[in-house]
Amino acid sequence: MTPSPPATGAGADAPRPGGTGPVLHVEDLSVRFRMPAGRYVEAVTGATFTLAPGESLALVGESGCGKSVLASALLGLLPGNAETAGSARLADGLDLLAADERTLARTVRGRRVGLVPQSPAAHLTPVRTVRAQLEETVRELAGPGYAGHATEAPEAPEAGTGPAAGGRGTSSGASDRPARRGRRHRLAALRAAARAAAGRAAFPASHLDRHPHELSGGLAQRAATALALVGDAPLLLADEPTTGLDRDLVERTVDELRAHTRADGRALLMITHDLAAAERIADTVAVMYAGRIVEIAPAGAFFGSPGPRHPYARGLLDALPERAFTPVPGAPPELGALPPGCAFAARCAAADPLCRTRLPALTEGVACHHA
Amino acid sequence: MLELDDITAGYDRRAPAVRGAHLSLYPGESLGLLGPSGCGKSTLARVAALLHRPDRGTVTLDGRTVTGFFHRAPRSLRTAVGVVFQQPRLAADPRLRLRDLVAEPLRATGRRTEAGPRVAELAERVGLGADLLSRRPHEVSDGQLQRACLARALVLRPRWLVCDEMTAMLDASTTAALVAVVEDYRAETGAGLLAVGHDPVLLDRWCGRTVHWNEIVKH
């Protein structure tokens, strides 16, 4: 039996404004893909971690290690041949792995989990202004009926399930059923909500009527962050938010994400291959290798002293150009053909027969027989 | 020598991405070109790799003035430069197995018979397992695909390499591994390198000399 989620005494749908339990509790999460001929690819195996309010966790690893699959699992965006196990519970008890698509689409994506996109250039529609895109996102999150598209009221049932739904300014007047509220009134609320979201991301109101190509890289990134913040979600998920950005811009981007996380008691899960970005933002670092978290540690201890404990994590840090600039020898195993023991054994200088036969469990933050 | 003299280039003549750029590399030299994203350095890298015709200025490669670019570049010059881009997914034909992707330049230059042993040797050099060679791009990770793209850039034994943000999408270990492949190749062949990027720490560690974008263009 999995340990019960943090909601002690509270029902699964009780509101937890400003609660102190974890924002996200991932327990033994596994994802595998069914392949032709009855084969399986074990993309993620037994991932366990929690995210407290205000905490930033960086999940690092090389491309193909399973970190992006984990993000897709949390958003319910896995392809049809995926099978999941374990749980990923939000503070209000909702299990993201068990939720159906309707729940995910209506109450999770953008509302309880805000997604900071990989590349703002790709995410922002080139032909529409930032204002138009923000307003559209607000409208989508508010549900049909907003701004007079239909007669149905904006979502109300979910409005009480957490700090995410509703959001600041998106459904003011919860007591005043808006079925007959004037279209103009709703438009004004929509505009205000979009402006507020831009303001939260420090996107200047003077640039709201520009198109993405008229923005500097930094402002485009802020616009994308504003989109992620529209729903006021308690959990932000950022999948490689700094790929291809200059260091300056990486620093500004992660500083902003961190500020949004800290100040408002949100939690941030950042998936990245960029160790410099991870070092700058993270309170906690989780290193993924061949689908498993092999080390999870406070960022200060990991990047500073005493440094990483798992041999792969040590190798990864040593590969940085500011350190030894030497690669970890060899290549990771195929996720469809994992060895019986430690998946890193073929590349590890400390490997012995025990490593090759018995899988090391993650104990006290590290999965290694000899750490 | 690879010399770019007073190059103006871009995709819109009224607003060229590059204006009056000068750059020269000595044979065997490694030069890092550092600049912020969107500054035009990728356009200049394409000019240096003879893939983009400049609106103005001259490119001289080993003493010959380049008069044709892209498909119009003479074969003897085109094969002298190998190039690797930032995004392997955009640079690789999704229909080709990695084996054929690496061998493509050999086929294009009528040297298909050399492909077998040459591809095997390069796969080993860049760290691609034999089983990966029969996969297509969507069946491998970004890091694996970039390894194949680097092998492709080396397959004709170029005298010059242009690496445009080659490692921007890669993790630290894959970055260090691919840079080591490039440096081993250069040590062996004496090839010159233009490495374009935005990370000063990486370029300083990698290249003999680093110039900043602002130093090579007109203001």
Ligand code: SF4
């Ligand atoms: S368990 Fe053994 S092989 Fe695996 S990382 Fe630890 S020492 Fe290396």
